Amino acid sequence: MQDVYDVTIIGGGPAGLYSAFYSGLRGLKTKLIESQDQLGGKVLLYPEKLIWDIGGHPPILGEQFVKQLIAQAKTFDPTILTGTKVDYIERQEDNFVIHTALGDKHYSKTILLAVGGGIINPQKLTLEGAEKYEMTNLHYTVQSYQRFVDKEIIISGGGNAALDWAVELSPIAKNVTIVYRKETLSAHEATIKEALAAGVQIECNTTITKLSANTDKTAIQLVTCENSKTKQSYTRQIDEVIVSHGYNREASLTFEESMTIPKKDNYYYEGKATGETTQPGIFAAGDILSFEGKIHLLLGTFQDAANAVNSVKTYLEPTAYRNAVVSSHNEMFKEKNRSIIEKQLVHSN
Ligand SMILES: Cc1cc2nc3c(=O)[nH]c(=O)nc-3n(C[C@H](O)[C@H](O)[C@H](O)COP(=O)(O)OP(=O)(O)OC[C@H]3O[C@@H](n4cnc5c(N)ncnc54)[C@H](O)[C@@H]3O)c2cc1C
Known part of the structure; x- marks a missing residue:
């Protein structure tokens, strides 16, 4: 039997990638599955566009932003699969079984849906x-x-x-x-x-x-x-x-019948700002998630991702703190901080 992951993130767009980072920060054994050969989601549609509305970030090309998102997602070495479309999810005893279009199965204690606009193909x-x-x-x-x-x-x-x-x-x-x-x-x-x-x-x-x-x-x-x-x-x-000529949105994935999550406009999963859906153990983040006050922008995907991962953490460990320790004071970055500071010192000398 394959490894059972704490969380399997489906979708490698901004929400999925930031979830992978945050999930590592919360010490969760993480897998991310993306259907396209490349990570980056919808931002891959506008590589040459400058993005201005990410908090505290100077205007950045879509292509560069994707590179940075991927680098950040890999901080805690999650397992990442690309070119692997998730077709169907079912619940079996304590775990979810994720079936892919390649015919293989993946096992996870929780699921984080970050499938955004779905699989987008140009007309x-x-x-x-x-x-x-x-x-x-x-x-x-x-x-x-x-x-x-x-x-x-x-x-x-x-x-x-x-x-x-x-x-x-x-x-x-x-x-x-x-x-x-x-x-x-x-x-x-x-x-x-x-x-x-x-x-x-x-x-x-x-x-x-x-x-x-x-x-x-x-x-x-x-x-x-x-x-x-x-x-x-x-x-x-x-x-x-x-x-x-616009884009066709391919139906993303299906669940076993008892696990159906209500949808808004026949597509978006109805959930909470905490990333919880109506199904215990299934969370969502980014464009796919609908709740009051939702922001369908990159900055919204990050808040959603942090919320959803924190919900995964407390679902798996009910006594855990709701939020991660802030990064500026987080022990997990101690080693990495030291090496970054050393490199900066070498450059400035
Ligand atoms: C042209 C354009 C310009 C934009 N400009 C801006 C901007 O300037 N500023 C801003 O803040 N926002 C902008 N946005 C919006 C922003 O790109 C989205 O809000 C963001 O990409 C949503 O991220 P996401 O991860 O939720 O979804 P997506 O980016 O849609 O990523 C979802 C990923 O899930 C994968 N996936 C789907 N189904 C499956 C499956 N079954 N199995 C495996 N993988 C699957 C998809 O292949 C995709 O990679 C723009 C959007 C567009 C289209």
Whole structure:
């Protein structure tokens, strides 16, 4: 039989990662299971965006923030599995059994659900053969602005993300064109104004109907678009194609019937600010958890995580203190503090 963990955190976004850190701080044997190959959750969707609203932190790129979250999560060496989707959870005697899509089982005394927005997949372009260009110049997120310098770019989509990328890329690109299938864009008026002011060309009632490859068939060279009103089509040379058609949210995981947790809006788990759900031993944190006063932001995920882990601790050890000792006076950091201070002294000399 595999090891039984004190807590298994499901989801490796900000809430899950901070829970892994905090759970180590509370001395819990911790496992974290993430379905994607990379940790970071939704922040992976905006690696090149600056995040301003994390308390006491100067503006930081999403990509850098994820790196720091991961480093912090590993402070107390939790077991971390990536590329492992949790499918189903059941209760067996004293433990929970976690079944994954890979067909394996994990055992835990408690569960901390940090599945956020669920498993998010971009809505793909439905043109035949489009997927083969995903390795080259067909993009569903903007990972690096550098790639788009001096490029002829077409963006399909009329929402905030599409217009936002157009605004960000237009100063560095050769040209940016937005094509959108509907009559009017759905993005915020202010972003549309910004895009127009930045020289973005906007073509409504227009859909990409064909992608044609370059001579070695590896990348898109020509894009054909059709106007649904005039029925006219045109083909133009393009360097990069960005598709921003929103995201599909894959149903995350299920529980054995007796363990069902009530949901808000058919998705979010209804619980308390303490991270408790209606099921003893099952806690939640981050975007997936709904309670009065909830903050669906990064800073909210941290408070949720600390609360949920503290609830796990007192569930397992009812006589334990509700909160951890503050980090500035916590013995657990004594050794680490010494080595950090020594390194700082070496640098300053
Ligand atoms: C475009 C955009 C910009 C944003 N900008 C900001 C900002 O500037 N400031 C701010 O504070 N907030 C911002 N947010 C919100 C912030 O990103 C979220 O509040 C935060 O990511 C929530 O973290 P989470 O860990 O709860 O969920 P998520 O980040 O959604 O992470 C959940 C993780 O769980 C995994 N998972 C789901 N189901 C399973 C399963 N069955 N098995 C295993 N793993 C599973 C997912 O793959 C994912 O990695 C932004 C969000 C978006 C989309």
